[in-house]
Amino acid sequence: MGAQQVAERFTELYGARPEGVWAAPGRVNLIGEHTDYNDGFVMPFALPHQAVAAVSRRDDGLLRLHSADMEGGVVELRLDALAPGTDSAWTAYPAGVVWALREAGHAITGADVHLSSTVPTGAGLSSSAALEVVIALAFDDLYDLGLARWQLARLCQRAENVYVGAPTGIMDQTASACCAPGHALFLDTRDLSQQQIPFDLAAEGLRLLVVDTQVKHAHSGGEYGKRRAGCEKGAALLGVDALRDIAYADLDAALARLGDEEEIRRLVRHVVTEDERVERTVALLRAGDPRAIGPILTEGHASLRDDFRISCPELDLVVDTALAHGALGSRMTGGGFGGSALILAESSEVPSLTKALEAAFATADFMAPRVFEAVPSAGARRLV
Numbered sequence: 001m002g003a004q005q006v007a008e009r010f011t012e013l014y015g016a017r018p019e020g021v022w023a024a025p026g027r028v029n030l031i032g033e034h035t036d037y038n039d040g041f042v043m044p045f046a047l048p049h050q051a052v053a054a055v056s057r058r059d060d061g062l063l064r065l066h067s068a069d070m071e072g073g074v075v076e077l078r079l080d081a082l083a084p085g086t087d088s089a090w091t092a093y094p095a096g097v098v099w100a101l102r103e104a105g106h107a108i109t110g111a112d113v114h115l116s117s118t119v120p121t122g123a124g125l126s127s128s129a130a131l132e133v134v135i136a137l138a139f140d141d142l143y144d145l146g147l148a149r150w151q152l153a154r155l156c157q158r159a160e161n162v163y164v165g166a167p168t169g170i171m172d173q174t175a176s177a178c179c180a181p182g183h184a185l186f187l188d189t190r191d192l193s194q195q196q197i198p199f200d201l202a203a204e205g206l207r208l209l210v211v212d213t214q215v216k217h218a219h220s221g222g223e224y225g226k227r228r229a230g231c232e233k234g235a236a237l238l239g240v241d242a243l244r245d246i247a248y249a250d251l252d253a254a255l256a257r258l259g260d261e262e263e264i265r266r267l268v269r270h271v272v273t274e275d276e277r278v279e280r281t282v283a284l285l286r287a288g289d290p291r292a293i294g295p296i297l298t299e300g301h302a303s304l305r306d307d308f309r310i311s312c313p314e315l316d317l318v319v320d321t322a323l324a325h326g327a328l329g330s331r332m333t334g335g336g337f338g339g340s341a342l343i344l345a346e347s348s349e350v351p352s353l354t355k356a357l358e359a360a361f362a363t364a365d366f367m368a369p370r371v372f373e374a375v376p377s378a379g380a381r382r383l384v
């Protein structure tokens with residue numbers, strides 16, 4: 001959705017041009033899955049798909065919200081009535097960000113907002129973070145708050161955790177706020193230190209495909225909570241603040257100490273090996289060897305499938321089909337039980353791979369997946 005189009009619709013809705021237009025992208029996580037609530041490493045990059053918001057300030061304590069992608073007209077909220085748990089509609093995401101800004105002591109007096117997004121919802125590509133971050137950046141600019149990108153990400157996470165009530169880590173919001181084109185973001189979720197790692201696949205004759213299976217298995221919410229609680233229990237049993245504190249070299253000793261806690265042992269093994277996979281990926285990309293990360297992605301999938309147990313038949317079918325048809329590597333990405341998978345492949349292999357996926361899904365009688373190329377794109381920014 002272009003900035004002009006969003007600005008024009010804003011003008012129709014609210015009777016005046018917006019003060020500005022901002023964009024924030026969805027993201028894909030290259031590697032580092034279910035590590036962010038264990039204080040570990042993640043490596044997302046921004047998608048070209050983004051949320052675009054036109055915003056103007058108001059001084060009468062009203063927040064008016066409109067989305068081109070939702071039924072219904074403009075929703076009008078009073079700033080002093082914003083409270084966690086009061087809104088179960090899409091408006092909770094932008095309203096939650098405004099609530100979090102006010103909670104942090106920023107003098108926000110109101111706004112008119114119109115937004116539109118090309119990030120698919122519920123596909124594990126973080127449409128929610130795109131929405132939060134575009135609002136946070138617009139308010140930071142308009143109200144001259146001077147917040148750093150990582151601070152915006154923290155506020156957005158608070159909005160999602162507390163106001164919306166969804167227990168997510170810090171990765172999605174940081175990716176949307178901080179990513180750079182042609183790079184993946186190596187993020188330490190403990191201290192939020194970050195490094196931009198060159199990730200320009202097209203220049204190497206490579207492609208990264210995202211395969212959105214369009215399935216979301218119903219039990220995903222509760223299973224996320226169980227994994228999270230299991231990781232916390234593992235850390236407690238091992239006497240560390242978070243599983244990030246178990247060094248890869250000490251993994252076997254740690255597993256031995258967990259004795260017959262088989263479920264916890266598997267969770268711990270995934271998290272500790274996954275952190276190590278992120279570090280290996282960073283080293284290979286820094287050394288200019290992107291093809292070599294393929295097997296690491298595939299190892300990551302096996303760990304999520306067998307140890308963390310959050311894959312599903314559709315995701316496994318993507319990975320198995322891709323590997324059988326010449327992919328360099330493949331893995332599920334995101335929370336699991338549906339959503340999307342990644343495939344790293346030579347550019348020349350993409351047409352035959354795509355055909356093989358379509359055929360495999362048809363044979364299995366699964367819904368046809370949506371396949372698109374993921375080009376590492378820009379993080380949040382002002383457009384107009």
Ligand code: ADP
Nearest residue numbers: 067069090117120121122123124125126127128
């Ligand atoms: P994900 O972030 O993986 O896409 P979530 O369930 O976290 O999935 O967030 C999706 C929710 O975000 C939607 O149900 C909706 O409430 C909100 N959302 C996303 N995109 C838009 C949009 N363009 N307009 C309004 N709300 C949106």
Ligand code: MG
Nearest residue numbers: 126127128129
């Ligand atoms: Mg989300």
